[in-house]
Amino acid sequence: MSTNNIFDKLANWIRKNDGFISPSIRVVTSNVDNITSRSIYTIKDINGKESLMRIPLKCKIHSDLVYDIPNVDKWIQNDSQNMIKTQTFYRIVISLVYQKSLGKKSFYYPYIRTLPKSSDLKNHVIFNNTPENMNDWKKCSSSFASDVQITSDAFSNLFNFIVIQNKEFPIIDLEKFGNVENILEILVKWAYVIFITRG
Helix, strand or coil: CCHHHHHHHHHHHHHHCCCEECCCEEEEEEEECCEEEEEEEECCCCCCCCCCEECCHHHCCCHHHHHHCCCHHHHHHHCCCCHHHHCHHHHHHHHHHHHHHHHHHCCCHHHHCCCCCHHHHCCCHHHCCCHHHHHHHHHHCHHHHHHHHHHHHHHHHHHHHHHHHHHHCCCCCCHHHCCCCCHHHHHHHHHHHHHHHHC
């Protein structure tokens, strides 16, 4: 399916759910070095007061969506540090991974399929945090390396929490992804970087 068709389906889904997408805008996709980039362009002049889009809350993956996941209450009960209740990124990442695991059954599928794939995010530090790279980053900027370490530690804590909880109370169906090695880690990294880059 072409990218334009994917975004047409997204626009139709938003409109069907009482949102608005201006007919004056188009999404244009480019692929450079196997990395997909998207831009929004106008196909005609837009005046200063013209609305371009209105996205209804029900079409947004927001932090309270986590509470709609079946059996997530078991995860919350086991969350001795109250990370789900206190950390927005825990709620959104868990929601994203869960919705992604539903595939076409997810209400949010028209949106999720427009998000970058893990391969599109391969240059993000979360996908490149090796001891060698960290040493190089420290040489260039100690504050940058420190920020990367904080971000990576937050990811590790979240990932470990999800691994333990999903083993005891499975809410994320990993079987649909086949025998992909480290699929849960790939999914959580993907969702975490989506949160970081879209937050």
